[in-house]
Amino acid sequence: MKRVGLxxxxxxxxxxxxxxxxxxxxxxxxxxxxxxxxxxxxxxDKLENKPVITENVGLLAASPVDLIIEAASQDAVRDNVLSxxxxxxxxxxxxxxxxxxxxxxxxxxxxxxxxxxxxxxxxGAIIGLDGIRAVQDELESVVLVTTKNPKALKGAKFFExxxxxxxxxxxxxxxxxxxxxxxxxxxxxxxxxxxxxxxAGIGSEKTRVRIVADPATDKNTHEIQAQGKFGKxxxxxxxxxxPSNPKTSRLATLSAIECLRKICGTTLNVxx
Numbered sequence: 698m699k700r701v702g703l704x705x706x707x708x709x710x711x712x713x714x715x716x717x718x719x720x721x722x723x724x725x726x727x728x729x730x731x732x733x734x735x736x737x738x739x740x741x742d743k744l745e746n747k748p749v750i751t752e753n754v755g756l757l758a759a760s761p762v763d764l765i766i767e768a769a770s771q772d773a774v775r776d777n778v779l780s781x782x783x784x785x786x787x788x789x790x791x792x793x794x795x796x797x798x799x800x801x802x803x804x805x806x807x808x809x810x811x812x813x814x815x816x817x818x819x820x821g822a823i824i825g826l827d828g829i830r831a832v833q834d835e836l837e838s839v840v841l842v843t844t845k846n847p848k849a850l851k852g853a854k855f856f857e858x859x860x861x862x863x864x865x866x867x868x869x870x871x872x873x874x875x876x877x878x879x880x881x882x883x884x885x886x887x888x889x890x891x892x893x894x895x896x897a898g899i900g901s902e903k904t905r906v907r908i909v910a911d912p913a914t915d916k917n918t919h920e921i922q923a924q925g926k927f928g929k930x931x932x933x934x935x936x937x938x939x940p941s942n943p944k945t946s947r948l949a950t951l952s953a954i955e956c957l958r959k960i961c962g963t964t965l966n967v968x969x
């Protein structure tokens with residue numbers, strides 16, 4: 698049974714911890730850390746099998762676990778993933794947007810090679826990444842259109858320099874068009890799907906992103922259009938937001954849980 702550490706005790710981290718605690722996954726959560734000790738304690742209080750709350754990320758990285766799950770932020774990835782790999786731990790990264798920084802990507806890849814460890818990226822709030830990977834050498838264009846309620850987009854870095862006020866959006870409005878690399882920088886908590894598409898496909902500069910704010914929707918919708926020498930396909934995913942965090946889709950949590958189940962299990966893998 699794999700021993701798991703958790704970096705980040707927010708909405709997704711809590712759901713993953715509860716899945717482990719209920720024995721839906723053949724693993725044991727032994728150590729947790731959050732930049733807010735209050736969040737760590739709230740999580741531990743919900744669990745029957747109590748993990749240790751570490752005092753800092755360094756102690757989490759050095760703890761006797763096999764895998765550490767990052768469920769915190771892109772900054773947490775930038776600041777801590779190399780240290781985790783150096784401590785001979787595998788890592789599951791949920792804040793995949795951090796990897797579109799080429800420096801961080803190279804550091805992570807070198808760390809995997811140098812310390813013979815693995816990094817796992819769940820498919821998040823979309824489906825079809827296996828298809829994108831299969832045709833990546835023949836892809837010519839990938840377009841992602843993400844639609845969310847303006848309330849789910851509030852707090853994004855984009856609004857710090859934009860004249861658009863999310864509280865004043867009353868009709869369906871395209872608020873951003875650009876490439877995936879810029880999108881994940883401006884919307885770090887909203888558009889990790891763009892990073893996953895980029896990493897599976899033709900890269901962050903060629904992956905086009907459009908973000909639409911719709912005050913009438915209560916869903917997080919992602920439409921993917923891909924075409925190339927292989928032909929073309931389109932995927933439309935309409936997600937229910939996470940009850941505890943509207944910025945995150947419920948599917949993102951479920952995909953992380955399934956990815957962990959796959960890592961810890963010995964059963965047949967389909968679609969991988």
